[in-house]
Amino acid sequence: MTSITTSAPGKCILFGEHAVVYGHPAVAVAIDQRISVRIQPSPSGIWLLDGSELNMQRNPHIAALINKLWPKESGAPPLSIHIEGNIPRAAGLGSSAALSVAFAGALRLARGRLMREAGSNDRVHWAEGFGSTISLTSAYDNKTGIFPDQTLAELFHLTGPESVDEDENAILAHSVEAIAQKGRASPMDSSTCSHGGIIVISDQQEHKLDYLYHRELTTPSGTVRWHIHQLASIAQPDDVYLVIGNTGVNAPTAKQVAKVAKMLQDNPTKIEEIETIGKIARRGIEALKRADYAAVGRTMSENQLMLKSIGVSSPELDVLIRAATPSSLGVKLTGAGGGGCMVALTKNPRATSDAIELAGGRTLISKLGSPGMSIDSLPNSTFWQKS
Numbered sequence: 001m002t003s004i005t006t007s008a009p010g011k012c013i014l015f016g017e018h019a020v021v022y023g024h025p026a027v028a029v030a031i032d033q034r035i036s037v038r039i040q041p042s043p044s045g046i047w048l049l050d051g052s053e054l055n056m057q058r059n060p061h062i063a064a065l066i067n068k069l070w071p072k073e074s075g076a077p078p079l080s081i082h083i084e085g086n087i088p089r090a091a092g093l094g095s096s097a098a099l100s101v102a103f104a105g106a107l108r109l110a111r112g113r114l115m116r117e118a119g120s121n122d123r124v125h126w127a128e129g130f131g132s133t134i135s136l137t138s139a140y141d142n143k144t145g146i147f148p149d150q151t152l153a154e155l156f157h158l159t160g161p162e163s164v165d166e167d168e169n170a171i172l173a174h175s176v177e178a179i180a181q182k183g184r185a186s187p188m189d190s191s192t193c194s195h196g197g198i199i200v201i202s203d204q205q206e207h208k209l210d211y212l213y214h215r216e217l218t219t220p221s222g223t224v225r226w227h228i229h230q231l232a233s234i235a236q237p238d239d240v241y242l243v244i245g246n247t248g249v250n251a252p253t254a255k256q257v258a259k260v261a262k263m264l265q266d267n268p269t270k271i272e273e274i275e276t277i278g279k280i281a282r283r284g285i286e287a288l289k290r291a292d293y294a295a296v297g298r299t300m301s302e303n304q305l306m307l308k309s310i311g312v313s314s315p316e317l318d319v320l321i322r323a324a325t326p327s328s329l330g331v332k333l334t335g336a337g338g339g340g341c342m343v344a345l346t347k348n349p350r351a352t353s354d355a356i357e358l359a360g361g362r363t364l365i366s367k368l369g370s371p372g373m374s375i376d377s378l379p380n381s382t383f384w385q386k387s
């Protein structure tokens with residue numbers, strides 16, 4: 001039977017976690033570990049996930065994307081979904097964003113996109129879909145942008161790889177993450193997993209970086225705006241690797257973010273540490289631009305000192321960080337901390353990985369800045385077109 005397969009990478013934060021919540025820049029890189037999604041028409045007339053009936057409550061990201069891109073009320077038929085991959089779940093490595101990006105891309109390929117001729121110059125425009133110029137708030141509206149006002153006869157149906165758009169996958173993934181996380185989600189994971197490479201997120205437009213777009217989200221504590229950039233021009237180093245060490249300790253992001261907020265409330269002078277993390281992140285960005293990986297590593301280790309001083313490291317993370325230090329250019333926790341993962345920048349990935357494993361961590365090895373979402377198999381026809 002015909003099927004569509006897409007995949008998207010996980011992510012790891014190099015600089016700036018926690019300080020990004022207070023508007024400072026942060027840097028995330030796409031890693032080699034990926035999630036792959038295969039879809040095909042359901043053989044049994046109901047939605048299937050890995051061969052069993054899909055439970056929409058237990059799979060909120062999938063359910064929200066179906067609601068947006070594959071609405072039953074418009075006649076979309078049930079599909080069979082198969083998910084596989086090597087990104088550990090709930091470890092701060094972006095597994096849910098990677099799943100959302102890959103699934104959004106697969107659904108877009110499965111329906112194609114309606115296009116509108118825009119008069120002169122042979123220009124065409126999307127007649128349906130979420131564009132990067134549409135703020136996230138409107139992406140929340142299930143019906144906005146899905147189907148155009150024009151009659152279908154005035155439009156044409158674009159199919160194949162050109163119907164997929166990285167910005168659209170990123171905005172859809174961000175919006176479903178925000179729904180699943182009750183309105184609090186930064187676009188760091190969704191943009192990194194969709195575009196790949198190295199992503200810089202900030203509260204302002206940063207000089208000398210490739211600007212992608214801004215995102216705006218109305219959260220329970222007000223409207224937040226982020227500017228998202230890509231560090232596209234750097235040369236991929238062929239002798240520098242990331243080794244990610246998983247402590248196996250579960251530490252929910254929301255709890256860690258609340259812990260930092262309370263610390264700042266009890267001790268407002270600690271904001272200096274947050275500001276220092278912001279300055280360190282800016283230095284890290286400059287070092288990345290120069291492809292000076294010795295400086296990138298040193299800056300990561302400095303970032304770790306500050307993360308420790310705001311109380312988000314943990315004994316388990318400290319053990320793995322200490323084990324990785326002798327063979328690395330730099331080491332820090334990655335993500336929310338308290339558990340989860342650490343990351344080492346190293347020219348000796350085997351030695352660093354062995355040292356972390358010996359200290360009790362589980363490791364993954366990755367290059368810096370893997371490709372974003374990819375289309376891995378595509379049949380000749382779509383699975384559904386609104387008629």
Ligand code: PMV
Binds near residue numbers: 018091257334336
């Ligand atoms: O644990 P992760 O990978 O979801 O990263 C959290 C990063 C924080 O800065 C702690 C929170 C955030 O929303 O940016």
